[in-house]
Amino acid sequence: MSSILLREETLDPSFVPPALPGREKEFAALLQRYRGAVAKGLSHPQLLTGGIGSGKTALARRLGEDLRRISRAGTPPLQTIYINCWRRANDRSILLELLRSVNVSLPDRGYSLTEMLDVFEQGLRRTPGPRLIVLDEVSALVRQGTKLVYFFSRAREIALGSVSLLLIAPEDVLPLLDGASRSSFGLTHRLHLDPYDEAALLQILLARATIALRPGSFSAETLAPLARAAAPRGDARFAMELLANAARAAENDGRNEIGAEDVRQARSSLVPGESELRLDELPPQALLALLAVARTLRGPRSGATTERIRQTYGTLVEEFGATAVSRVTFWRTIRQLEREGLIELEPASVGRPARVTLSDVPVSHLEMLLESRLERAKPKSRSSVRTA
Numbered sequence: 480m481s482s483i484l485l486r487e488e489t490l491d492p493s494f495v496p497p498a499l500p501g502r503e504k505e506f507a508a509l510l511q512r513y514r515g516a517v518a519k520g521l522s523h524p525q526l527l528t529g530g531i532g533s534g535k536t537a538l539a540r541r542l543g544e545d546l547r548r549i550s551r552a553g554t555p556p557l558q559t560i561y562i563n564c565w566r567r568a569n570d571r572s573i574l575l576e577l578l579r580s581v582n583v584s585l586p587d588r589g590y591s592l593t594e595m596l597d598v599f600e601q602g603l604r605r606t607p608g609p610r611l612i613v614l615d616e617v618s619a620l621v622r623q624g625t626k627l628v629y630f631f632s633r634a635r636e637i638a639l640g641s642v643s644l645l646l647i648a649p650e651d652v653l654p655l656l657d658g659a660s661r662s663s664f665g666l667t668h669r670l671h672l673d674p675y676d677e678a679a680l681l682q683i684l685l686a687r688a689t690i691a692l693r694p695g696s697f698s699a700e701t702l703a704p705l706a707r708a709a710a711p712r713g714d715a716r717f718a719m720e721l722l723a724n725a726a727r728a729a730e731n732d733g734r735n736e737i738g739a740e741d742v743r744q745a746r747s748s749l750v751p752g753e754s755e756l757r758l759d760e761l762p763p764q765a766l767l768a769l770l771a772v773a774r775t776l777r778g779p780r781s782g783a784t785t786e787r788i789r790q791t792y793g794t795l796v797e798e799f800g801a802t803a804v805s806r807v808t809f810w811r812t813i814r815q816l817e818r819e820g821l822i823e824l825e826p827a828s829v830g831r832p833a834r835v836t837l838s839d840v841p842v843s844h845l846e847m848l849l850e851s852r853l854e855r856a857k858p859k860s861r862s863s864v865r866t867a
């Protein structure tokens with residue numbers, strides 16, 4: 480039985496979140512535009528742009544569901560037709576998909592584009608009501624010179640009723656459209672999503688963890704490093720993967736709470752090998768200091784003072800038959816490890832000494848790597864040295 484991942488499926492990218500922290504303004508603006516258009520029986524063409532994991536798809540999905548729910552009594556609810564165009568980068572395959580949404584299936588061959596459009600129009604008339612056609616990942620389709628944008632952005636003029644279009648792409652694709660299609664996307668018909676900042680990512684992670692995970696298995700404190708790791712990209716998809724990885728790591732270890740170690744493991748799994756390569760360039764002295772960090776941080780601890788780490792270091796020196804370095808040299812070694820990006824140093828503040836945390840390497844894995852390297856470098860005791 481799962482001890483943490485109670486609703487794992489809600490961490491999947493296909494899950495439509497009930498709310499969108501950090502995108503409230505954008506969502507409200509889109510909702511208002513489409514509602515207004517639908518109420519007047521008009522169409523609203525819209526372009527939504529933003530980087531990877533900026534919430535474009537989530538926003539479109541949420542929009543579709545909310546528009547359907549809030550339709551006025553006595554009027555047919557808005558139907559959203561969502562098509563991911565990534566692997567269907569031509570008008571024919573998009574049209575076949577659209578036909579399916581109005582319950583018409585045509586053979587792939589034998590019909591011209593215009594005939595297919597006619598059949599689609601008939602389908603729309605059979606079940607009247609407002610439609611929102613979402614064309615996600617539309618870049619390639621636009622580059623192929625699609626005719627569909629022209630057709631649907633002029634839907635009202637060709638008397639199809641309220642058929643609105645929402646185009647989604649990472650970048651502004653309007654310059655690639657023909658002039659007539661472009662002109663229907665006025666200035667207010669474009670919305671760009673900026674990358675999320677760390678605070679927004681933390682809100683997103685907390686909201687999703689509350690849905691997906693067992694209460695008490697996470698905290699704002701444990702999830703903060705995940706938000707920090709995803710912040711340079713501003714990518715909620717990446718943050719979500721980190722969350723799923725950390726939860727799985729904790730569960731695989733038979734614990735019912737996500738700890739600092741799981742978070743580190745989740746982070747490291749995304750940059751495998753990198754830290755390992757850096758270890759090979761370190762002198763034995765630094766390897767020993769790093770092992771002291773790893774051993775001290777084994778267990779639930781996420782950070783420790785340099786003094787504590789030096790104590791561990793003392794026992795390691797004996798274990799590996801090395802010579803201890805002075806306090807100053809030890810401190811210098813710690814700084815070197817920080818420069819290498821292997822550890823992080825939280826500077827001292829009033830009433831609190833400096834603390835060392837591990838950046839992206841899971842402790843257990845790091846210990847294994849270090850021990851194998853140090854064993855190799857260990858001076859052999861006389862009795863174990865074989866003579867030929």
Ligand SMILES: Nc1ncnc2c1ncn2[C@@H]1O[C@H](COP(=O)(O)OP(=O)(O)OP(=O)(O)O)[C@@H](O)[C@H]1O
Binds near residue numbers: 490
């Ligand atoms: N504001 C938000 N609140 C809650 N979850 C979000 C938010 N933004 C994004 N997500 C979640 O993050 C993940 C990625 O978001 P989404 O798929 O919408 O990104 P995208 O902009 O479509 O990225 P791509 O360009 O890669 O398709 C999804 O799991 C989505 O549910």
Ligand SMILES: [Mg+2]
Binds near residue numbers: 535536
């Ligand atoms: Mg998407």
